[in-house]
Amino acid sequence: MIELSGIRKSYQSPGGGTVKALDGVSLNIGKGDIYGVIGYSGAGKSTLVRCVNFLETPDEGRVTIDGFGAFESRNGKLFFTPEGESTQRAAGEADLRRLRRGVGMIFQHFNLLDRSTVFENVAYPLKHTGRSEAEIEKRVLELLDLVELSDKVDNYPSQLSGGQKQRVAIARALANDPKILLSDEATSALDPDVTESILSLLKSLNKKLGLTIIMITHEMAVIKSICTRVAVMEQGRVVEEGSVYDVFSSPREVITRRFVAATSGLGNLGKLISGKSPLVKAAPDNQLVNLTFGRECVAEALISQASRKFEVNLSIVLANVDLLQDSPLGFTVVMAQGKPENIAAALDYLRASGVRVEVIDDGRNL
Ligand SMILES: Nc1ncnc2c1ncn2[C@@H]1O[C@H](COP(=O)(O)OP(=O)(O)O)[C@@H](O)[C@H]1O
Ligand SMILES: [Mg+2]
Structure with a gap:
């Protein structure tokens, strides 16, 4: 046009x-x-x-x-x-x-x-x-x-x-x-x-x-x-x-x-991190991870599967679901706690399932 x-x-x-x-x-x-x-x-x-x-x-x-x-x-x-x-x-x-x-x-x-x-x-x-x-x-x-x-x-x-x-x-x-x-x-x-x-x-x-x-x-x-x-x-x-x-x-x-x-609710995360809130302070061997779930994957089921399969605790810090052109898009920030190799395997599993995985804090920064 x-x-x-x-x-x-x-x-x-x-x-x-x-x-x-x-x-x-x-x-x-x-x-x-x-x-x-x-x-x-x-x-x-x-x-x-x-x-x-x-x-x-x-x-x-x-x-x-x-x-x-x-x-x-x-x-x-x-x-x-x-x-x-x-x-x-x-x-x-x-x-x-x-x-x-x-x-x-x-x-x-x-x-x-x-x-x-x-x-x-x-x-x-x-x-x-x-x-x-x-x-x-x-x-x-x-x-x-x-x-x-x-x-x-x-x-x-x-x-x-x-x-x-x-x-x-x-x-x-x-x-x-x-x-x-x-x-x-x-x-x-x-x-x-x-x-x-x-x-x-x-x-x-x-x-x-x-x-x-x-x-x-x-x-x-x-x-x-x-x-x-x-x-x-x-x-x-x-x-x-x-x-x-x-x-x-x-x-x-x-x-x-x-x-x-700024519009996904993740803006709050910046505030939490900069405020050093204990909620988002990754201890050594913990990782703070941002997961984006597209329309093909369902947030809750994948998080609990990854958690069970790899013996990793995935506790939700922030979560938000948007509707874009009638398709859902989920943003979830989780604190992953467990053995480093298990966390790595769990994140690989999520990636393979179509989740976008972004490590915000790998526990070594703070
Ligand atoms: N008529 C103009 N004369 C001089 N500079 C201009 C004029 N119009 C825009 N600019 C400059 O061009 C740039 C882009 O401006 P603009 O297109 O209005 O941006 P936006 O709409 O994204 O805020 C700015 O640096 C602005 O100062
Ligand atoms: Mg303008």
Whole structure:
């Protein structure tokens, strides 16, 4: 649906140097995906998403979008090859206008027109599209129904809660029936329960309208809740990418592990360890081990089997089960107590059964 290839973008920093906001990003986003892009502040996420609808022009790189064609930037100059054609030409304002109508966008701070009513805000992108007043009214009411705000038609943004404002922004973004929605930290200014309701609205729009969504966020909980795939960004690069389940069950990069730990309850482990809690202090010959159970293995049975077979005590320090795209993923931290060779054999047995085994403390560190 959207293919990004070799996207680069640098800015002059006020100090005089240059900042590589995007340092060669390539991504492939499938039709109907809710594609998450996560990273800390400054990673380049907003710049990336703004390069999809050309609010920013990349310095270099190609953006191919189904239903439109291929945009290619060379040295900051933008070229366009319409879908189904083979000749490239300079991209014009009309090409960009058409693209932006087909790609909706929502923001952290909603960006509503404060002096306009809910109706006027949603009607705004429908102006100058050749529709009659009556058609515009019908469409606006339809959109407000879709986001469950029919009773707020004549309200002003200042009379709405944060969640309601974001619903207005979503209705406005969908006005021209785009196939793609870009969401830049759309839930970051909202309370957790409101976040939940906006995320479930986005998920239902994804299903109902076949909408492809790019979700920019710094919160792993958002990714976990609705995304199908995720890319992890750091310093202008994508450092890890995959299905949300795979990335959660076997994160490779340090930054990804940190994001995963923060939402899996394993974040507490860091506190326990650094606080030298006796619960997690591995005595000599004991090992503190993090076990990740994917959808193929059942936590409890394997732990007790390993314990019995190899005469090892496996006491559970922390345990948590997540549901990702309806598949369970279990995180269990155990203290393994027994003869070193027995512990090693028990851990091998767990590995062979499909459990990801990570020794956090082998008893020699503390
Ligand atoms: N218009 C701009 N001018 C100068 N620097 C910018 C501009 N936009 C972004 N940057 C810089 O580019 C980097 C990436 O920014 P951004 O894409 O906003 O990151 P994120 O959305 O992940 O927080 C940051 O170092 C930021 O300061
Ligand atoms: Mg940002």
